[in-house]
Amino acid sequence: MTVDLVYFAWVRERIGVARETVTTTARTPADLIAELSARDPRYGAAFGDVSALRVAIDQELSDFDTPLENAKEVAFFPPMTGG
Amino acid sequence: MRLSVQPDPFDMGAELNRFTNDASGAGAIVSFGGIVRDDTGTMTALELEHYPGMTEKAIGQIAQQARDRWQLHDVLIIHRYGRLQVGAPIMMVATAARHRKDAFEAADFLMDYLKSRAPFWKKEHGAEGTSWVDAKDSDEAALNRW
Incomplete structure (x- = not known):
């Protein structure tokens, strides 16, 4: 499937782009991370410590083992610091 | 109910006055305002x-x-x-209720959730460069109160 990936804060800085579209066979965000990390070291630098990451599927905060199903947009970012 | 995500500065006093005037029938208004703070003395933005x-x-x-x-x-x-x-308002919440307990608790809840569940990320700019602000474990733990 084809999915839009969006990155924020230092995840975006380490990967070097804010948004990209990828074709993937990943079934979960964890699969996506493994697939991307094998593609290019930039992803390894951003995704190395999963405990420091959060993921949103179609703009809803999700878990790394949540099925992607027909997700259009998956976002990776550090823990949020609003307020 | 007004929910605004905006780049522009806002006047906390004027916002609170408007909110208070519109909250007819309420007996209690609670507000919180967040201001950009410089803990290191070297922050420029x-x-x-x-x-x-x-x-x-x-x-x-x-x-x-x-x-x-x-x-x-x-x-x-x-x-x-x-x-x-530094010194500029970042955000504010206000709640209007019949009684103060609802207004206080709801405002406290809103702040805890906005801190850890609204997708914002803070980056400090200083003379030495820039650094992302790390989320605190205590912020995540604060959600368990609710």
Whole structure:
């Protein structure tokens, strides 16, 4: 499937782009991370410590083992610091 | 109910006056305002990045949770993004209720959730460069109170 990936804060800085579209066979965000990390070291630098990451599927905060199903947009970012 | 995600500065006093005037029938108004703080003495600006689309959605869900849980007449949430100067307002929440307990608790709940569940990220700009602000474990733990 084809999915839009969006990155924020230092995840975006380490990967070097804010948004990209990828074709993937990943079934979960964890699969996506493994697939991307094998593609290019930039992803390894951003995704190395999963405990420091959060993921949103179609703009809803999700878990790394949540099925992607027909997700259009998956976002990776550090823990949020609003307020 | 007004929920605003905006780059522009806002006048906290004017916002609170408007909110108070519109909250007819309420007996209690509670407000909180967040200001850009410089703990190191070397900060030149605070940059707030956010996730357009998800931010508005997340804030709407957080506000709805508060309304489901407490008896509220009205809720106001304003949160800025972009480059902010030290001393500038970052955000404010206000709650209007019949009684103060609902207004206080709902405002406290809103702040805890906005801190850890609204997709904003803070970056400090200083003379030595820039650094992302890390989320605190205590912020995540604060959610367990609710």
